[in-house]
Amino acid sequence: MEVFQNMVTGFAIAITPMNLVLCLVGCFVGTLIGVLPGIGPAATIALLLPVTFNLPPATAIIMLSGIFYGAMYGGSTTAILVNIPGEAASAITCLDGYQMARQGRAGPALGIAAFGSFIAGTFGVFLLMLIAPPVADMALKFGPPEIFAVMVLGLTILNYLSSGSLIKAFIIGLIGLFIGMIGIDIAGIYRFTFGIPDFYDGIGLVPVLMGLFGVAEVLLNLEQIVTRHIFETRIKGLLPNREDWKRSAMPILRGSFIGFVMGVIPGPSNTISSFVSYAMEKRLSKSPDRFGKGAIEGVAGPESANNSACAGNFIPVLTLGIPTSAVMAVIVGAFIIHGVTPGPLLIKNNPDIFWGTIASMYIGNIMLLILNLPLIGIWVRVLKVPYGILFPLILLFCFVGAYANNNSLAELNVMIFFGLVGYLMKKTGFEPAPLVMAYILCPFLEEAFRQSLIKSHGDFSIFIKRPISATILAIAAGIIVLNVFSGVKQRRKSLLEKIKEED
Amino acid sequence: MKTRKQHMMMVAVWVTLSLLLTANGFAQEKFPSRPIQFIIPWAPGGGGTVNAQALQPHFEKAIGGSVQIINKPGGGGTIAWNYVANAAPDGYTVGVTNQSFILTQYTTRTGVSFKKVDPIIMVIDMPAALAVRTDAPWKNFKEYIGYAKANPGKVQMGNSGMGANYHVSALGIEMVTGVKLTHVPFKGAGPSITALLGGHVDSAVSELPTLLPYVEGKKFRLLVVGSPERNPAVPDIPTMKEEGYEQILIGAWYVWSAPKGVPKNRFQKLHDAFKAAMEAPEYRELYRKLGGVARYMGPQELPAFYEQEDRALKKIIDFSGFKPIE
């Protein structure tokens, strides 16, 4: 088979000593910056690009890609340990991962995140290898109406992202939408910016995440006398046990699949895929009330999804030269600077880069697993540090992360503000996840909506006339109907029970 | 009563403090003694960053210092340009400007007048072209315009943002040919190209380096180039003048500028380092492959160039009636 031949060539390139070493360097750096919030893979790859100038192109790409998917491994670490997502895609891991850490189960959480990422990442690369071109063509078919449909689908699962009341989930989601509208819109007008130039492109995702998850959590903990232990001190095992694996097997599988499919779609697909995976696992679970309190499925699914999404991200880049996100755009820039033009001819003109990169992604995933597993022991020890010393460091961490994001002091204000908001939210029964989801979706949702209407000259039927968007919207409608149904069913059940009681 | 020791202490403290406070005032320091900041108004990975990265190694060697590439995206570039225009004129801050720099005075409330900066050097000129897919019904510019004239508003032109460089270029095409297109805005050049690839818009204007891979991959067909002469990378594509229309310049040039008032010797050093960098063979080779022209223009001609571009762009803006809304 042709693919097999190509992979052999690819591996031959990937296992040369220099490529192996630099793959490791990339993965290591990636993990590091995944742990550090605010310094994302895009900025790091751009920063390290000059370092690669004297390297052959294949080696450079291998190293830089390693940074990217390495960051996905690292992002879950801080999400689990201190409720701060290192990457937006790990935000949903905070929900159950952090709770597991509070219960002394940080080890299994980190472990299942690592293993799940590995399985999903490898699965993703496998698919990338086999079906890249046809999948890329399919991705191209996603124009404004289709993207709108996908975003709508994302909104319909809002209520699964919260364990509180339905009304509050939607209210907080709407607030997330508003925050997403701050800044310039596609017609060029500035909305809700109050004349602050730093907000012209929005208030930034990182400060909002830092504030809502990190700062708010610290403030909540500060209420108690800080000499008390926030984390359960008896560490219950360092790795996932058999029960954990049993629960996580299907989520990992499903997550891998969802992540890969969504990774190909342009937009914030890595993040959305992890949220969708969470919602799916909650829906399919026999005991959904465990979610939000430390259910390991809530870690296994999303972490797998965001890793296989990385592989999906590469498909449009390697086959068509089009980046679907900011990080991919930097990688495309890296190609260009090295004199390799990414585009439809990449596989023909530079097969060594194409197959070498894919092969090194397999190796990279293995390296990352080996790198992250022993670290679990160290991370778990970090939690034993008295909270009185830990929390100033956490706050410092948040500050550096929020500032480094855009070198903006105004974003620090945003972070502090959302720290307050997050604190109040927790006190009044609102959860942050729906807000984050809506915030991320909003720009794409609105942009796609308006672009579609411009294209169709105001004709709304454009969303239904096109097959892909019609299908996705139908699924979204189906989910809404399902929700209403089960809500009605619940009400009827409790009504019947009440009647029975009164008898 | 203060003892001698206390007096000495006070003197020591004052001396230290004044030294610290005036450290910056020592103009005798070697230039550059700390990294020079290259401010890029767009997100990393785009043309501006690529240009900076291509210049960086040779620039550093020529000037004997290091360079720090800082991306300050946002506001259509105005955040970065405001930053550069207001930065200390000590020679440590330079920023890259292109047509959008001139445009944002008219399209946003935060635009910076080009008179507020001192242009140092033009390092690259990337001509742009009008592209359609290879399966489009129009084989050349005449057919395209003919169809558009007969069907006003039917032909969809993707752009990289309302009021951005290529949107204005598309408006310019409307101005000189008299057609009416439907402008579909996207967030940046990348998505607009993707939309063209996927068939979601009929045409798009973008610079040659971005379009060439798809032309070679037989996905796009170029109808006309936006430079006064034909481009060596695509010698078969005519210019607008050849097609019988007034030539509007469509493309992207990069001019590196500094805040007004940088001391003459430092300004000269920056200029010479940039010049050396753009003459480096690797730089030329990179852009030759991409279809860019390493066109040089120095600080003597650049202010007039800015004025010329300003006039041309303002003409189109006035024609289209585009106004910033806040």
Place this chain on the structure above:
Amino acid sequence: MNREKITGIFLLGLGLAVFLKSLTYPLGTLRRPGGGLFPLIASAFLMGLSALLTLQAFRGKEVDKSSQSPFFSEKEAPRRILLGFAGLLAYRYLLPVIGFAVSTAVFIFFLSRFLGRLSWGMSVVFAIITAVVSYYLFQVWLKIPMPMPYFGV
């Protein structure tokens, strides 16, 4: 006036504010939606849902368990929260004035002494070590351009 009622009314007010502000942006038509349309629709929904929430609060129906627990879990809590906030704001506003390294030291000292219950001596040591390490890690090694104070440290 319990928590739920206040929350509901506040959200209602927020929705109204956004609604009114959206009206000042061009609404466009459904054919060519302008910048104000989306916020308008979303804020309308928000007002509707928060009205519902407020109504339920006034009728005494409990939407969830959050209002059952007391607002502040301990007596000392409000003071500590305020201190925490003061610390955050102080750090943020000190940064451009005295630079990253010194501000960090002050910040860490303040937090660990007044909220972390570390002794004076330990707080100082902790603050200095953290500030020095962060300076080298973030400003020198990772080259993040931190806010520079007047006298360039």
